[in-house]
Amino acid sequence: xxxxxxxxxxxxxxxxxxxxxxxxxxxxxxxxxxxxxxxxxxxxxxxxxxxxxxxxxxxxxxxxxxxxxxxxxxxxxxxxxxxxxxxxxxxxxxxxxxxxxxxxxxxxxxxxxxxxxxxxxxxxxxxxxxxxxxxxxxxxxxxxxxxxxxxxxxxxxxxxxxxxxxxxxxxxxxxxxxxxx
Amino acid sequence: xxxxxxxxxxxxxxxxxxxxxxxxxxxxxxxxxxxxxxxxxxxxxxxxxxxxxxxxxxxxxxxxxxxxxxxxxxxxxxxxxxxxxxxxxxxxxxxxxxxxxxxxxxxxxxxxxxxxxxxxxxxxxxxxxxxxxxxxxxxxxxxxxxxxxxxxxxxxxxxxxxxxxxxxxxxxxxxxxxxxxxxxxxxxxxxxxxxxxxxxxxxxxxxxxxxxxxxxxxxxxxxxxxxxxxxxxxxxxxxxxxxxxxxxxxxxxxxxxxxxxxxxxxxxxxxxxxxxxxxxxxxxxxxxxxxxxxxxxxxxxxxxxxxxxxxxxxxxxxxxxxxxxxxxxxxxxxxxxxxxxxxxxxxxxxxxxxxxxxxxxxxxxxxxxxxxxxxxxxxxxxxxxxxxxxxxxxxxxxxxxxxxxxxxxxxxxxxxxxxxxxxxxxxxxxxxxxxxxxxxxxxxxxxxxxxxxxxxxxxxx
Numbered sequence: 001x002x003x004x005x006x007x008x009x010x011x012x013x014x015x016x017x018x019x020x021x022x023x024x025x026x027x028x029x030x031x032x033x034x035x036x037x038x039x040x041x042x043x044x045x046x047x048x049x050x051x052x053x054x055x056x057x058x059x060x061x062x063x064x065x066x067x068x069x070x071x072x073x074x075x076x077x078x079x080x081x082x083x084x085x086x087x088x089x090x091x092x093x094x095x096x097x098x099x100x101x102x103x104x105x106x107x108x109x110x111x112x113x114x115x116x117x118x119x120x121x122x123x124x125x126x127x128x129x130x131x132x133x134x135x136x137x138x139x140x141x142x143x144x145x146x147x148x149x150x151x152x153x154x155x156x157x158x159x160x161x162x163x164x165x166x167x168x169x170x171x172x173x174x175x176x177x178x179x180x181x
Numbered sequence: 182x183x184x185x186x187x188x189x190x191x192x193x194x195x196x197x198x199x200x201x202x203x204x205x206x207x208x209x210x211x212x213x214x215x216x217x218x219x220x221x222x223x224x225x226x227x228x229x230x231x232x233x234x235x236x237x238x239x240x241x242x243x244x245x246x247x248x249x250x251x252x253x254x255x256x257x258x259x260x261x262x263x264x265x266x267x268x269x270x271x272x273x274x275x276x277x278x279x280x281x282x283x284x285x286x287x288x289x290x291x292x293x294x295x296x297x298x299x300x301x302x303x304x305x306x307x308x309x310x311x312x313x314x315x316x317x318x319x320x321x322x323x324x325x326x327x328x329x330x331x332x333x334x335x336x337x338x339x340x341x342x343x344x345x346x347x348x349x350x351x352x353x354x355x356x357x358x359x360x361x362x363x364x365x366x367x368x369x370x371x372x373x374x375x376x377x378x379x380x381x382x383x384x385x386x387x388x389x390x391x392x393x394x395x396x397x398x399x400x401x402x403x404x405x406x407x408x409x410x411x412x413x414x415x416x417x418x419x420x421x422x423x424x425x426x427x428x429x430x431x432x433x434x435x436x437x438x439x440x441x442x443x444x445x446x447x448x449x450x451x452x453x454x455x456x457x458x459x460x461x462x463x464x465x466x467x468x469x470x471x472x473x474x475x476x477x478x479x480x481x482x483x484x485x486x487x488x489x490x491x492x493x494x495x496x497x498x499x500x501x502x503x504x505x506x507x508x509x510x511x512x513x514x515x516x517x518x519x520x521x522x523x524x525x526x527x528x529x530x531x532x533x534x535x536x537x538x539x540x541x542x543x544x545x546x547x548x549x550x551x552x553x554x555x556x557x558x559x560x561x562x563x564x565x566x567x568x569x570x571x572x573x574x575x576x577x578x579x580x581x582x583x584x585x586x587x588x589x590x591x592x593x594x595x596x597x598x599x600x601x602x603x604x605x606x607x608x609x610x611x612x613x614x615x616x617x618x619x620x621x622x623x624x625x626x627x628x629x630x631x632x633x634x635x636x637x638x639x640x641x642x
Contacts, residue, residue: 038401042631048405058409080341099345102428106357109421113361120410124403127395140379142399145207
C-alpha cells in the first residue's frame with residue numbers, strides 16, 4: 001500500500017458542464033480538501049474564486065518590466081545622446097527629452113509585454129512537456145469539452161477510496177486514479 | 182434559412198443576428214475548427230492558390246536578389262524622389278497590419294463579443310503584413326546587410342543611433358509592434374495548440390503540436406495567470422497600435438516638405454491604417470468562410486460590423502483630406518497652396534482623383550444595409566479600399582517630393598519593372614503565409630469560441 005501511495009498523483013473526476021465542476025469544487029473544499037486543481041478547456045467564469053485562488057503576480061511583474069523598459073530606455077538614450085556621443089548641432093540642448101519619448105514609450109510597452117508573457121509562463125512552470133494528469137487517457141478531452149477536478153495525493157485528508165467515493169457522489173462521470181511517474 | 186424566420190432586413194433580425202450560429206456545443210466548435218487543420222483533405226483549390234502565391238513570392242526573391250547585385254538604381258527612385266515605391270509599400274503594409282491588433286486588443290477591452298471568431302486570423306494577417314512591411318525599409322537602405330547599424334549596439338567605433346530621428350523611432354515602433362503582436366498571437370494560440378495536440382492522430386503532428394503547446398493542460402491555476410497576462414497584453418497593445426502609425430506619420434510630419442508638415446497626420450494616418458486593415462480583413466474573411474464553410478462562426482453580423490468600422494474610419498480619412506485643403510488655404514502658405522493645386526491639376530492628378538473615388542465616394546455605399554449584407558459587394562469594396570489606401574500613400578510620397586520648394590528641385594517619378602515585381606511579390610508572400618497559416622493552425626480561436634458557447638448557454642438558461 002505504501003508503495004502504491006507513493007506512485008499516485010491523485011484522483012480525478014470528470015464533469016460535463018462547468019456548473020457541475022464548480023459545484024463539485026465547492027463541495028470538495030467544504031469537505032476539507034485543499035490540494036486540488038481543476039482543468040477546463042476554456043477559462044470558466046468563477047473557477048478561480050471557487051478554488052480560492054488569490055491575486056497572482058503577473059500584473060506586478062508586468063509593471064516592473066514596463067518600468068525597467070521605460071526607465072532603461074530613457075536613461076540609455078540620454079547616455080548615448082548627451083554623454084558618450086554628444087553632437088553639438090547649432091547649440092541645441094543635448095538632453096532633448098521630448099525627442100526621446102517615442103522610443104521610451106515603445107520600450108516601456110516592449111518590456112511590459114515581454115514580462116507579462118514570460119512571467120506568466122514562468123509562474124505556470126511552462127514549458128513542461130509531461131505532467132501526471134496526462135497519464136489519464138480521458139484527460140485528452142480536457143482540451144475539448146470536458147472538465148476535470150483532481151484531488152492530489154499529498155492533501156492531508158487524501159484517502160484513495162474515500163476521496164474517489166466523494167467525487168462519485170458529486171456526479172463525476174468517470175473517476176480515475178492518476179499515476180505519478 | 183429555416184422557415185418561420187423573419188426576412189433578413191427586419192429590425193429584429195438585425196438586432197438578433199448572432200455572433201455564432203445556433204446549436205453549437207463545446208465539442209462541435211472544436212471539431213469544426215480543428216478539422217480544417219487535422220482531418221480535412223487539402224483541396225485542389227488550396228494547392229492552386231498556394232502555387233500562384235508562392236510563384237509571386239519567388240518573383241520577390243528574384244527582385245530582391247537583383248537589387249542586392251545591382252543596387253537601388255534598378256528602381257525608379259531618383260533625386261528628389263528618394264522614397265518611391267519602397268516607402269509607399271511600407272506604409273501601406275504597416276497600415277494593413279493595424280486591424281489585427283485593433284480587433285484583438287481594443288475590441289477585447291471594449292468587450293465586443295463579435296471579435297472572437299475573427300481575431301485569430303486578423304492577428305495572423307497583422308504579423309504577415311508587418312513582415313511584408315519590414316522588407317521595404319530594409320532593402321531601401323541599399324545595403325540591407327548593414328541594417329543593424331540602426332539598432333543600438335556597442336560598436337568598436339563608439340557610434341550610437343540618432344535617437345532624435347523619426348527614422349530611428351520607426352525602427353523601435355515597428356520592431357516592438359511586430360514582437361508584441363507575435364506574443365499576443367502566440368499566447369492566444371497556446372490553448373488551441375494543446376487541443377490540436379490532443380486531437381492529432383499522426384505521431385509527428387502530435388509531437389510538433391505538443392512541443393509548441395508547451396505542455397498546456399488547462400489547469401485552473403494556469404488559466405488564472407493566463408487571463409491576467411492576456412488582459413494586460415490587450416491593455417498594452419491598445420496604445421501601441423495607435424502609436425505605431427503615429428510614429429510612421431512622424432516620418433513625414435517631422436519633415437518640412439509641403440504636404441507632409443501637418444499636425445493632422447498622426448490621427449489621420451491611424452484612421453487610414455484601421456480603414457485599410459479592416460478592408461484587408463474582409464478581403465481574407467469572405468473567401469475563407471466560403472472555402473471552409475465557416476458561415477456559422479463568421480456570420481453576417483461580423484461582416485456588417487466590419488463594414489461599419491470601415492465606413493466610420495473612411496469618414497475620418499475623408500475629414501483628413503478635407504483638412505489638408507482647409508489648412509493650406511487658411512494658413513495661406515504659398516508652398517502648401519501650390520501643393521494642393523498640384524494634387525488637383527499636376528501630373529499626378531489622376532492618382533488623386535482615383536484616390537478620392539476609392540476612399541471617399543465608393544465606401545458611401547456602406548450606409549445601406551443591403552450593401553453591407555451583400556457579400557460580393559463587400560468583397561469588391563474591400564479591394565477598392567485597399568487600392569485607394571495604396572494610392573493615398575503614393576500621392577503623399579510622390580506629389581510632395583516632386584513638387585518641393587524651388588522649381589529647380591522638381592522632378593518626376595515612375596516605377597520600373599523591379600518596383601512592381603517587388604511590390605506584387607510581397608503580396609504573393611502575404612498570401613503564401615495566409616495559405617500556410619490556414620492549413621496548419623486554427624484560423625479561429627477554439628478556446629474563445631467555447632467561452633462564447635458557455636456564455637450563450639448561460640443566457641439561454
